[in-house]
Amino acid sequence: MSNEILSPAEMGEADRLMISAGPFDGIGLMRNAGGAVAAVVLAHFPAARRVHVLCGPGNNGGDGYVVARILGDSAVDVLLWASGSPKAGSDAALAASECQVRPRPLSEFAAEKGSILVDALYGAGLSKPLSGDAARAVDVATELNLPVVAVDLPSGVSGESGQILGQAFRARITVTFARKKPGHLLLPGREMCGELVLADIGIGDGIVAQLQPRTFENAPSLWLESFPIPAVDTHKYRRGHVGVFSGGPSATGAARLSALAAARSGAGAVTVLSPANAVQVNAAHLTSIMLKKADSIADVQDFIDSRRPSAFVLGPGFGVGEKTRDFALGVLATGERQDGRADGLVLDADGISSFRDTPKGLFEVARRPNAPALVLTPHEGEFARLFADIAGDTNLSKLAKARAAAARAGAIVVYKGADTVIAAPDGRAAINGNGAPWLATAGSGDVLSGIIAGFLAQGMPAFEAACAAVWIHAEAGSRFGPGLIAEDLPLALVPVLRELAENRNEVTT
Template identity: 75%
Template sequence: MSDELLTSAEMGEADRLTIAAGPTDGIGLMRRAGEAVAAEVFVRYPQAAHVHVLCGPGNNGGDGYVVARILAGGGVATTIWASGAPRAQSDAALAAAECSIKPRPLVGFEAEPGSIVVDALYGAGLSKPLSGEAARAADLAAGLHLPVVAVDLPSGISGDSGKVLGTSFSADLTVTFARKKPGHLLLPGRERCGEIVLADIGIGDDVIARLQPRTFENGPALWLRGLPVPAVDAHKYKRGHVGVFSGGPSATGAARLSALAAARSGAGAVTVLSPGNAMQVNATHLTSIMLRRTDEMADIEAFVGERRPSAFVLGPGFGVGEKTQAFALALLASGKPAAAAAGIDGLVFDADAITSFREAPAMLFEAARWPNAPALVMTPHEGEFARLFPGIADDNASSKLDKARAAAAAANAVIVYKGADTVIAAPDGRAAINSNGAAWLATAGSGDVLSGITAGLIAQGMPAFEAACAAVWIHAEAGSRFGPGLIAEDLPLALVPVLRELVTARGSR
């Protein structure tokens, strides 16, 4: 699957396994990588008067020597600026020997307006801040507004975290190989990569499969096969029943957004569980969504016993406090025994349900491990994440991906760590990074819609991790297509064309 993401160490192992299997050797992979980059430069910058290729001493620099050789052979004025010589008898040394252009020292790097820079200094393997002559080169390229083509990853960006190490190049185009790295998708790295081209250099899918990657780029390839499609004989309860808890009379809108999103995502029945003092407000605004008074724990128990809901949303607009804690713990205790045919499959906790446990996170985490507890999905934004996982959030050495994974393991829950680079992590170590985020989604109520989509998919039988991944992607795709002027009320209806296309695609498989 091409949606796998490889860490820098996994990419190195993929290279090693490919070379060991033969017949391709290290210099062969390097030549293919350089050829792929050079081909992109020829196509995208056919009028380039001069290309400056910046080469580091390692394999990334070796790719650069191949690029320079091919460009010069194609009649392009090419200069190589080198940061140290490759190690003797290495693949990079072989590539340098095959290139007739004499390198100049990087410390003297200069370029003219209108030229192109190929950044082949360090790529994804850099583990220390970019400094000295390399940092000066990055600043010079930025100051002259030169187009930059990065080999593998802009130098100065961590391939594993997307963090800027000191300073970095900002590329217009990044050409990477075999699979993307987390740093291509995590911010701020994603912003520095420009357009990303994934080039095939002969590292086969069988090699990637041997690595058993646990990180993915979120997209339909990851979860489309499990997307629920109703059977011919389906009735509304076969399609799943979602319960959404409403806040008081002045805080009902968030629950209705979640409820409508759950219905639009395919749940056959959705009920807003409203406190008595908000019944009239909710009744005024609901049509296809059912309404039920729910003030106490006994009301929840009665609803579960009578209507057999498959999933719940708790948190949006509900209020922070002991009541929210009590309801959350009651839901976690209401899971179905393994042999039962019906029961709660999953819970989605957002907003106030998360914040209510900021002083007692261990209470929530322990409840999520109770026997037969439903699958739990939590959807914190950065502030909510810090409230529930302060120790993890404060670890500046960890990436967002690392933090989401640690939180998922600690809470025994699927964590949707929201943001422009949303990360979805499961307790078993799987994680996905979303890459189709839309700035238009930064609007009040957007997260309530996401919670509803997630619950709606879980209610239809989709596993929690896959449901969360699908919900994040669908939510973002709908927001992106709608574009300017989007408000949360637009999102449930905006889901329809996206879902239609996905169901059609699933049927054609």
């Protein structure tokens, strides 16, 4: 599966396994990597007057020496600036010995407008802030607005977290190898990478598979096989029934957005569960969505017993407090998975905030055997309310925080943002890379919750359902573009869903 993401440590292990298995040794992989970068420079900047190659003392610098050698052999005017010398006997030292371009000290680095810079200083393995000559080189490149081609990852960006360590190069193009790293997709690192080129240097899928990666880039290939397609003989209840809890008379819109999204995403039946004093308000706005009074947990239990719903959404516009907690715990305590269905509760917004002071009670119920799957969809503020210690740990990346939260809660955690991370209790996680700024509008999250519930209701496993919903939600927002409001999103899902259904049919035929 080509959408695996490797941490810097896993990438180092992939190198080791590849070298052990052959046919490439360490310098062979380095030559392949440098050759890939040089090819990108030649293809994208054929008229460059001069290329400055900045080399660190490690393997990233070794790639840079290969780049400088190949560019020099191609009659490009190359200047090479080195930060220290490679360790004697290392692959980087061998690459440096093969390079005909005389290195100059990085402390003397100077450039001119119109030239190109190849950043081969530190790459994805950097763990401390850039300083000294390297930091000054960033300043020079920034002041002259030099196009930067980064080797593996712009120096100064953490490959583990995507965080900027002090300061970093802003690349026009980043060339990485074998698989992407978390820092390529997590913000702010993603913005520093520019165009991302994934180069094949000989590390095959079999080598990557030995690592058993647990992190993925969220894309259809991750979940398309479980994307629900109705059978010819299906009927509406076989496609699942979603219950969406509504707030009071002045706060009903969010639930209707979720309900419509659940219906658009394929749920065969959707019911808005409304307090009695909001039934008339909801009735005035609903057509294909059903409506039922639900003022108490007894009402909810009656709905579960009589209609056997497959999934619920609780939180959008519902209000914060004891009633919210009672409804959530009641759904989780009384539901059981039927016929292998991935029954679930999507807890969003007020549903999450209601457990700010009592998260353990929610997590204990969620972890019970046969409990419906719990999907939490917090933005940054809501995440901090439910997982204060995890959110406050500055040593953890967003990816690591989402994983820790999912493990603690026994739930799927959709940690929302422009770089949404979806994490499962079993350690799987996906980073979403197609986020759209147009989705930063009120009600957008309510639609996402409805899509997740719609997929859960159709029997999609919870992790895959959440991943699919996040990607589809973002794709619909991107395609719609400027002017998007939440009311537009359910209908904007249609062309995206249609294409996925067509692709799913092609996979199975």
